[in-house]
Amino acid sequence: MPITNSIYAFPIDGKFRRIHHGPIYKLWRDRAAANGFTIVGRAVSHEHLVLGCQTCGLPTVARVSHVRDGNPKCSHCIQERRGNVALDYGALHLGPDPEGDRKYRLYKLPCGHTGRRQPGCVKKAAAGHHELRCDICLKARHAAEAEAQGWQLIGKAKRKGASYRRYEHVCGHQQDVTIANMRHGDVDCAGCGESWTSKPSKIYLLRFHLPKGMVIKLGYSNNPEFRMRQVQHDLLVTRGAVIRDIPVATGHQAVRIEKALHSFISASWPDLIVPPENFERCLRTSSEIYDHRAEAFISDLLDAVLAGWDPSSGKPPF
Numbered sequence: 001m002p003i004t005n006s007i008y009a010f011p012i013d014g015k016f017r018r019i020h021h022g023p024i025y026k027l028w029r030d031r032a033a034a035n036g037f038t039i040v041g042r043a044v045s046h047e048h049l050v051l052g053c054q055t056c057g058l059p060t061v062a063r064v065s066h067v068r069d070g071n072p073k074c075s076h077c078i079q080e081r082r083g084n085v086a087l088d089y090g091a092l093h094l095g096p097d098p099e100g101d102r103k104y105r106l107y108k109l110p111c112g113h114t115g116r117r118q119p120g121c122v123k124k125a126a127a128g129h130h131e132l133r134c135d136i137c138l139k140a141r142h143a144a145e146a147e148a149q150g151w152q153l154i155g156k157a158k159r160k161g162a163s164y165r166r167y168e169h170v171c172g173h174q175q176d177v178t179i180a181n182m183r184h185g186d187v188d189c190a191g192c193g194e195s196w197t198s199k200p201s202k203i204y205l206l207r208f209h210l211p212k213g214m215v216i217k218l219g220y221s222n223n224p225e226f227r228m229r230q231v232q233h234d235l236l237v238t239r240g241a242v243i244r245d246i247p248v249a250t251g252h253q254a255v256r257i258e259k260a261l262h263s264f265i266s267a268s269w270p271d272l273i274v275p276p277e278n279f280e281r282c283l284r285t286s287s288e289i290y291d292h293r294a295e296a297f298i299s300d301l302l303d304a305v306l307a308g309w310d311p312s313s314g315k316p317p318f
């Protein structure tokens with residue numbers, strides 16, 4: 001630690017600063033005190049003061065004009081607050097933006113990846129207003145969703161539209177598809193002509209644990225296991241499971257049967273429909289969620305479908 005007459009013996013904002021000898025006026029002291037600081041001395045040049053923060057005790061350099069006419073803030077206290085806000089969200093505040101944008105800071109997100117975020121955005125996330133989406137995780141999820149459908153995520157779409165990405169089919173053909181359509185396997189390959197509507201599919205029944213009790217989801221997918229994982233925001237919380245699935249010859253038929261089953265259930269047992277506000281924070285879906293008491297009933301309906309019942313026929317299943 002350098003101890004001389006010309007350098008402060010302690011680091012100020014991370015640097016050893018030159019002492020500037022000169023008077024410290026009462027007006028400056030009063031203004032500094034009004035903002036929670038004690039003036040330690042002058043530094044760097046005649047234009048700068050060293051302030052001691054009365055909250056955290058750390059020194060910081062400020063311009064004389066700012067102390068006299070402005071409203072100086074302690075950067076160390078701001079840092080600490082940012083750190084605490086980030087921790088509230090399960091993230092870590094790492095420091096300034098590596099790209100040098102003062103509006104952004106660098107954070108380690110709960111998933112372990114680092115990302116640039118605006119402190120205000122982290123604050124809102126910590127208050128529960130939204131999630132801090134991780135681009136790396138999101139891309140990995142989109143790639144996994146595509147893989148489950150026999151496609152590979154290539155990157156940005158050639159056409160415009162934020163919801164599109166470019167994918168390559170197992171046949172080698174590339175095309176732009178919306179992320180949602182790819183997720184649901186709702187995609188026809190323009191190269192080899194393979195159509196999701198003609199591929200085998202399944203009607204599934206899934207179970208999830210929500211804060212207000214267990215629910216089940218009825219739907220169709222060629223990969224119910226994948227759909228079950230993908231529909232949950234946090235697998236450890238909602239602990240999803242595939243109760244059962246039944247094979248359907250084509251995707252086209254699966255859509256038709258699934259839709260008819262939903263209308264049959266809502267007509268015969270509307271009480272079993274769970275309102276979206278009870279699950280939308282936990283599950284990535286907007287409808288098709290039923291109370292777990294519906295499990296045996298819906299499972300019987302699936303047996304009826306297996307036995308040849310067409311839910312759109314208007315005939316009773318049992």
Ligand SMILES: [Zn+2]
Nearest residue numbers: 053056074077
């Ligand atoms: Zn402070």
Ligand SMILES: [Zn+2]
Nearest residue numbers: 111113134137
């Ligand atoms: Zn991530």
Ligand SMILES: [Zn+2]
Nearest residue numbers: 169171189192
């Ligand atoms: Zn193809």
